[in-house]
Amino acid sequence: MAKPSFREQVLQAREDAIVASVNRLLAEKGFDLMTVDEVVADVGIAKASLYKHFDSKEALAAAAMVRVLDRALAELAQIRAQDLSPLDSLKAVARWTMRQQLAGEMPSLPAQNSSLRQALISDKAYMDRLMQLSDELGAWITAALAQGSLRSALPPELVLYTLFARACDPVLGMLRLSGQYSDEQIIELLLQTCFDGLAQPVANAKPRR
Amino acid sequence: MAKPSFREQVLQAREDAIVASVNRLLAEKGFDLMTVDEVVADVGIAKASLYKHFDSKEALAAAAMVRVLDRALAELAQIRAQDLSPLDSLKAVARWTMRQQLAGEMPSLPAQNSSLRQALISDKAYMDRLMQLSDELGAWITAALAQGSLRSALPPELVLYTLFARACDPVLGMLRLSGQYSDEQIIELLLQTCFDGLAQPVANAKPRR
């Protein structure tokens, strides 16, 4: 460990290349349709070599998710440094996740896939980051609720789940397919529907039922 | 056509049983995780028999989707008979689709699965119903926009896509897992976030003319 051997750096770089490919393929096709053969073809290594770095296909996905969560946590720090209101901070996060999705950087994992899900919740690196992310978002959410900038009738976990769900909202892709809007237009439209709703608010009445 | 023989009715009933099982399994596990072996085990027939009725796994999913779309079209007729406002009609549709999802009646098909998607868009029965559904919803959407009850800045197709997307919103399942809310409470919460947004509207920034 005296010298950070050059060889180790090369290996680390290779693992990074693998995870980058996995991330892209996960965003394109999702976990089920992504095959390990595609990954090794993309990276340009043999399949057995990949399995020297990662134990399973699920471990590949977990590594990709850790990478995304790390980037998300870094983004949260950036946003916090801007000293926005809690509500605007949440909007900034949502905007960032939508940009990630449109840029093909957001892996899409089947929500209820049991094999992958088990692997993820058993992965400490993944769960730690997920918890931290939830905590930091939760702080903004409760602060926004206290300020009255989020609807007081909404439970905090509903807001949290909704933010996570909008990070992989298929409406983004559908709107892009229509070809009529720029990526930034799409993002602003979806931000508005997420935070302000589809309906035009009426002057002095709460919506009933 | 001559009278439908009793034998044909039995066969039809068997196909209905198959599609019902497929529908349930699709709602539970999604297309990828549903296996044909599970379907035949659930129905209680041999696999070769199933393939006498349906050409492929994709054809099974298409039949299930046709069934769902037919139920949706029937529901639309019900709603139209109530003579609600366009906005309330759209809300009623959203409420119905959420109920279907919580009841385990809404198949979840991976949005960008190419093999299945190709099969679906090649299926005339499916596409016909999808078009009709889109048309009928589109009429309500444009009417609501004309009345000013939907945000005028929103493109009609965004509203349509959003309604489709919310029919399989994973937030429903996440909230149910928390165990704190009844199904109807969950539906009303999500209806509100969909149509009125997460944010509390500010008091006097919404002049209505």
Add this chain to the structure above:
DNA sequence: GTCTATACGCAGATAGAC
């Protein structure tokens, strides 16, 4: 650690008797 070659299992689909 990297490679070629291969084992293994699973899931979709079919053959052929009845």
Add this chain to the structure above:
DNA sequence: GTCTATCTGCGTATAGAC
């Protein structure tokens, strides 16, 4: 049309040489 038994391809994972 229904069954049992089988074929086939593919995708994950591993053996063994270098």
